[in-house]
Amino acid sequence: DSGVTQTPKHLITATGQRVTLRCSPRSGDLSVYWYQQSLDQGLQFLIQYYNGEERAKGNILERFSAQQFPDLHSELNLSSLELGDSALYFCASSPRGAGHYEQYFGPGTRLTVT
Amino acid sequence: ILNVEQSPQSLHVQEGDSTNFTCSFPSSNFYALHWYRWETAKSPEALFVMTLNGDEKKKGRISATLNTKEGYSYLYIKGSQPEDSATYLCAFIARGSTLGRLYFGRGTQLTVWP
Numbered sequence: 288d289s290g291v292t293q294t295p296k297h298l299i300t301a302t303g304q305r306v307t308l309r310c311s312p313r314s315g316d317l318s319v320y321w322y323q324q325s326l327d328q329g330l331q332f333l334i335q336y337y338n339g340e341e342r343a344k345g346n347i348l349e350r351f352s353a354q355q356f357p358d359l360h361s362e363l364n365l366s367s368l369e370l371g372d373s374a375l376y377f378c379a380s381s382p383r384g385a386g387h388y389e390q391y392f393g394p395g396t397r398l399t400v401t
Numbered sequence: 402i403l404n405v406e407q408s409p410q411s412l413h414v415q416e417g418d419s420t421n422f423t424c425s426f427p428s429s430n431f432y433a434l435h436w437y438r439w440e441t442a443k444s445p446e447a448l449f450v451m452t453l454n455g456d457e458k459k460k461g462r463i464s465a466t467l468n469t470k471e472g473y474s475y476l477y478i479k480g481s482q483p484e485d486s487a488t489y490l491c492a493f494i495a496r497g498s499t500l501g502r503l504y505f506g507r508g509t510q511l512t513v514w515p
Contacts, residue, residue, distance in 0.1 A: 289444065318501070330445070330490065330505040343501040377444060384501050386433035386494030389447035 290314065291393035293378050299399045305366040308396045312359055312380030318342070319361040320381070320390060321353055325374040336361055337384035368400045403427055405493045407506035414481050415514050421477045422509040424491030428472035432496040435503065436465055436476055440487045448476075448489075481513040 290313035300306055312319050321333040332345035336355035355361045365372060375397050379390035406425040414420050426434065433452045437445040449458040454469040462479045478485055488510045492503035
């Protein structure tokens with residue numbers, strides 16, 4: 288158990304809908320990262336937050352947005368869902384924002400868009 | 402987009418064999434390299450964070466080396482066991498505006514047969 292929690296574990300929804308994925312980092316970690324893993328892709332970095340502020344942005348679609356709250360939990364919002372958004376979404380946390388700290392991954396949320 | 406290559410894509414070895422695989426990354430703007438172990442149906446687990454040229458890290462039977470000048474890292478597993486079966490991912494972090502963003506390779510899938 289990494290100490291990072293993600294909810295829900297599974298989500299099935301229809302095209303065009305909007306969903307929110309939630310992540311709680313390890314106690315004391317200030318950085319939260321979001322990743323997407325599709326069947327035909329490796330782990331794709333989406334976005335990073337550090338202590339409530341966006342720190343780095345990756346391959347995140349405009350239909351997706353994220354935020355980190357004062358209690359450091361984070362939410363990833365996916366809207367106007369398409370079939371291609373079906374993927375495993377991981378959240379990870381680390382103590383600080385730079386790359387010298389290993390990331391601790393949550394169990395993931397499996398999103399299926401039908 | 403930075404290119405991180407891992408080879409081989411997959412590897413099958415017998416229990417007791419030693420094995421190694423490669424992660425190649427851009428040699429310029431190096432900041433850090435991470436290695437993760439990802440078992441099926443679980444989430445990635447950090448093995449090593451490497452930051453200095455010539456770094457060598459070891460955890461039990463697993464070790465890693467780093468050559469930032471030529472842009473590669475090797476992961477070695479001595480005396481492979483069936484429980485070592487997993488996908489091994491490397492992730493590169495570049496110095497500069499994308500600091501904090503991990504660029505993952507596609508991984509090397511290791512299967513150890515008893």
